[in-house]
Every structure is written in C-alpha cells, then in structure tokens.
Amino acid sequence: MRAVVQRVTRARVTVGSDVTGAIDGGLLVLVGVGEHDDESHAATLASKVLGLRIFDDGEGKMNLDVGAAGGKVLAVSQFTLFGDVRKGKRPSFGAAMEPERASALFDRFCAACRATGTTVEVGRFRAHMKVELVNDGPVTILVDTEKTF
Numbered sequence: 249m250r251a252v253v254q255r256v257t258r259a260r261v262t263v264g265s266d267v268t269g270a271i272d273g274g275l276l277v278l279v280g281v282g283e284h285d286d287e288s289h290a291a292t293l294a295s296k297v298l299g300l301r302i303f304d305d306g307e308g309k310m311n312l313d314v315g316a317a318g319g320k321v322l323a324v325s326q327f328t329l330f331g332d333v334r335k336g337k338r339p340s341f342g343a344a345m346e347p348e349r350a351s352a353l354f355d356r357f358c359a360a361c362r363a364t365g366t367t368v369e370v371g372r373f374r375a376h377m378k379v380e381l382v383n384d385g386p387v388t389i390l391v392d393t394e395k396t397f
Contacts, residue, residue, distance in 0.1 A: 269369030274319025280329025
C-alpha cells in the first residue's frame with residue numbers, strides 16, 4: 249500500500265455538494281492499494297502513518313505524532329498512486345488492486361487507525377471527489393509498505 253501523508257491545518261472532501269469528510273487539523277492521507285497488498289499491509293501502513301513524528305513539540309521540533317498533537321485523519325482512497333508512467337505519458341494502473349478488494353483494504357486501514365482512538369474521516373470510495381487542504385509547513389511524506397524512500 250502507498251500513502252501520501254500531508255500535515256494539514258484543515259482539509260475536506262466533497263462529492264457533488266456533499267461533504268463526506270472534514271478535519272480541522274491533522275493528516276490528510278491519500279491511500280493507494282496495490283494488487284499484491286493484504287490485511288498486513290493495511291495494518292502496517294496505519295501504524296506507520298499514525299506513528300510519523302511530523303508535528304511540532306513545544307520547542308518547535310517535529311517530535312509529535314498525530315495523536316500526541318491532538319489531530320485527526322482524513323483518509324482518501326486514490327488508486328492513481330499506482331500509476332506507472334515509465335512507458336509513454338498515459339499512466340498505466342495495472343499495479344492497482346481491483347476495486348472491490350481495494351475497498352476492503354482501504355476500510356481495514358481506516359479501522360486500524362480508529363482502533364487506536366484516532367478520529368478518522370473519509371472520502372467516498374470510487375467517487376469523483378474534490379479534495380481541499382491547507383498543507384501545514386508544507387510537510388508531505390511518502391509511505392510505501394513495500395519500499396523505503
């Protein structure tokens with residue numbers, strides 16, 4: 249699984265005129281599920297994302313995770329994180345998991361985050377979403393359960 253994690257002061261997702269999820273501060277997490285991912289990847293990704301010490305402590309150093317900072321998570325499914333543009337200019341999404349199984353693993357990621365007591369808002373799986381955010385810092389981290397950056 250892959251995630252683009254952004255520290256935000258606020259973020260929200262709308263589908264049409266409906267706000268499906270919104271937070272005032274914390275992490276916007278764009279989550280992609282790959283064809284070979286399983287439940288262990290969802291748990292690993294949740295642990296890694298929630299453990300990222302990317303919030304400032306009282307001395308202005310990035311020492312706090314989202315829970316310690318009192319933040320929330322807005323999780324948005326995004327299969328395009330598995331877009332491959334090594335050949336040509338049109339992305340290939342062959343490495344992304346098929347939607348039904350991907351939806352279950354995205355839900356498992358969200359459940360693993362909630363199990364820690366973290367408030368998790370979500371977008372709408374397979375919907376055309378509008379994502380608005382104010383990136384704080386900016387701080388953006390890439391996480392991949394199969395690779396290290």
